[in-house]
Amino acid sequence: MKNTTFSIKIFFCFCVVILFSVLVPCGYFLHSIKEESIDLTREEAFREVSFVQTCILDEVKKAGGSPKSILPEMLKTFYSGGEHRVTLIDAEGVVLYDSFAKNVAELENHRYHEEVALAFARGEGSSVRLSASLDTPFVYAARRVSIPGTAINVIRVAAPLSLVENHASDRSRALMAGAVAALVFAVGFAAFMSMRFRRSLQLMITSVENLATPGSRSGRISLRALPGDEFAPLAAAVNSMAQRMEVQVNHILAQKAQLDAVLNSIAEGVLVVDHEGCVRSVNATLVRLFPRAAHAEGLQPVEVIPSPELQKGIESLKHEVPEKPVQFEMDNMSGRKLQVLICPIVGESKLLMAVAVFHDITEMSVLMDMRRDFVANVSHELRTPLTAIMGYAESLKRYVTEQRALHFLEVIDRNSQYMATMVKDLLQLSSIENGSIPMDTKPISASTIIHGGMDLCRTSAEAKKLEFQEELKEGDFSVNADAEYLTRVVRNLLENACRYAPEGSRIIVSAEPDRESGMAVFRVADSGPGIPPELRVRVFERFYRVEKHRGGQVSTGLGLAICKHVVERHGGCIGVEDGPGCIMRFTIPLA
Structure with a gap:
């Protein structure tokens, strides 16, 4: 049931409630029907006792007080082959006559049978039990009587329990037929209501899913499609949210269009990645530098731009946001030299996204190399004339005695020394920049x-x-x-x-x-x-x-x-x- 839809769960809940509501009353009524059938059978048995008593009294009057010879024949006439069992018992509990027994002498004393004992004690009694002689359950009804000229003290009539069960079965079948019909109707109605509820929920789900579709009216819910007034506030809230979302989405799309226009207009390549390091957007310049970036959205940067330094720089931002942007140089497939600057965008002390900017410094690199070569060459060429100037100035100082001439020579010597130092520093700087002199670390x-x-x-x-x-x-x-x-x-x-x-x-x-x-x-x-x-x-x-x-x-x-x-x-x-x-x-x- 974990992945079952809400409407199916409601339908199952309805079914459980309906089954409980039908089965519990049915069980109660079935039990009541059986008890009622036993009571009806008991009452019928007592009426039969009264009938037997009346018949015996009538026969006694006709026989002039000597009915012993005609009673068995009379009772056999009424109860031969019938379902009711008639038993006549004297004051000691001895059976005088039994319509189901061929030889009453073989029957046990009935004095302490439940219904007989109650009849002796209270005048009448009844019970539902198994007959020891016939091994059949009966509903017994016994009544104490006084019939002049006879030894009859108790008349007992027994009705087979099968009569009770047949009567209860007939009524139970009628009850179960009605219960099944009611159950089928109730389940069908529950299915209809749950399907209607499901359609309403599906309508709301579809409407919410379409909220972000600009200009779509599918995000609006009609109040007539709702299953009840209880959903009206929810539908109104969804419609209001749909209207606000449409305005927000249109505003975001306009901003995105402006941002794309700005990014595509700049000369540098731009790569935007999210906090997980996946590419979110690129501009046209980056696509020109790396054609595979045209379909880069959702991919890792290294899948688009084969640069371990780029991937490493972006991955490092996930663990620690540096104070300064990550900067390095790389070459693309066409041999262009690029300077990459990775800037993190942080919000609430965590990385939201990062922007990598690719500057094409090919021409600048060429110019820098030309400048270094020029400076190195010029500096190297200046060393010879500077050495000559410094040597001649030093020599002239020994032969010139005029103060004004000495002052000029001092100026020449001082400035040549300064230029010699500058040339020395330039040559040293060029060597370090070019890497021509390895570091002996x-x-x-x-x-x-x-x-x-x-x-x-x-x-x-x-x-x-x-x-x-x-x-x-x-x-x-x-x-x-x-x-x-x-x-x-x-x-x-x-x-x-x-x-x-x-x-x-x-x-x-x-x-x-x-x-x-x-x-x-x-x-x-x-x-x-x-x-x-x-x-x-x-x-x-x-x-x-x-x-x-x-x-x-x-x-x-x-x-x-x-x-x-x-x-x-x-x-x-x-x-x-x-x-x-x-x-x-x-x-x-x-x-």
């Missing part, structure tokens, strides 16, 4: 990296009377890094701090392991003017300088860019933290 202690950077910047610190302070909060530990390049990162950050720190101040270099993330955190903090929050991202761009905000010496603007690329090559990240002065922070994997 191996375990090295954090204190070694810090001391190496401090030693390289000791001259700059002494010029401004700055003090270096090392802090290893949890003691020394090892990191997995290229010692030369990581020392260069610490040196660049220290040089940057020396450039802007107040004279006579302290620069703190600290390192601590973060076992949970598996990274080591390095910090270089100075008490200088700091970097405004809106510029903290841009300071790691090449040639970007913030001297107008912080003041101090002029730099090439490449030191922090080199730091950024070296740290990222190691799998870490670099940034600026909030705090007094300026705090540069970068991470390196633990060994």
Whole structure:
């Protein structure tokens, strides 16, 4: 019955109630009919007793007080072959005559038979029992009499119980026929009502299912189709909901059309997935980049776009929503280079959906490669003339004595030195970006990296009377890094701090392991003017300088860019933290 429809359940309930309502009264009436038949048979037996008594008295009068010889013949005339049994009993319980017995002498004393005993005690008695002599059930009726000239003291008449059963059977058949007819009618009526109720419910179900069909009138329920007024409020509520749903659906469809128009008009590919990671929608640009995305709805992203990084990035959002969008680069089947940005959409602290945006950076990548090659080539070509300029300037200083000429030579030498440093940094940055120089990563202690950077910047610190302070909060530990390049990162950050720190101040270099993330955190903090929050991202761009905000010496603007690329090559990240002065922070994997 678990999956049975509601109308069938109602029909079965009706049937159970009807059966209970019919069978219980029938059982009661059948029992009553049998009892009533026994009572009628008993009354008939007593009337028979009265008839026998009257007949005996009449025969006694006719016989002149000597009826013994004619009584048996008279009784045999009335009861020979009949269904009723007549027994005459004297005061001692001895049977004087029995219409069913051939030899009354063989019959037992009837003094203590139930009906006879009641007759002796109360005047008359009756019982329903099995006859010991005939082995047949009878309804007995006995009455005490006084007939002059005879020894008869009790007249007993017995009617076979079969007469009672035949009478009860006739009436029971009539009752059962009426009950079956009533049951059939009631079940048919219950089936009719349950089917009508089912049609009404089906009408409501169909109407509710069609609520989301724009402009459909099938979501309206006619009150005339309802089985009763009790359903009118429900029908009115469904009709009202249908009207509101139609407005809502039309509004949603309009918004979806606008969103599709916007998505299809942008140059970037857009992929929208739900909280389970299944594709919900794509725009035309993504279909051009990945033709299989035209039929992607309901599929996993990896089934449409063969990119493990994309699938991994989307799967990671199910477990933890990152603070920043997931970003990586990939190539499509036609060789286009794409930059992918996965942005989670969160509601009530849980992921609702995610949007992946695909930027075609093929041309930009080509330009970046051309720029790197150009910078590397130009920087390499500048090294020879710069070396000649610096050499000749240094030589001329030994032969020129005029102060004005010496000043010009100093300017030439200083600017050539600056250009030489810039060329050196450009070549170094190009090498790191191109990956032409592999990182020789191996375990090295954090204190070694810090001391190496401090030693390289000791001259700059002494010029401004700055003090270096090392802090290893949890003691020394090892990191997995290229010692030369990581020392260069610490040196660049220290040089940057020396450039802007107040004279006579302290620069703190600290390192601590973060076992949970598996990274080591390095910090270089100075008490200088700091970097405004809106510029903290841009300071790691090449040639970007913030001297107008912080003041101090002029730099090439490449030191922090080199730091950024070296740290990222190691799998870490670099940034600026909030705090007094300026705090540069970068991470390196633990060994």
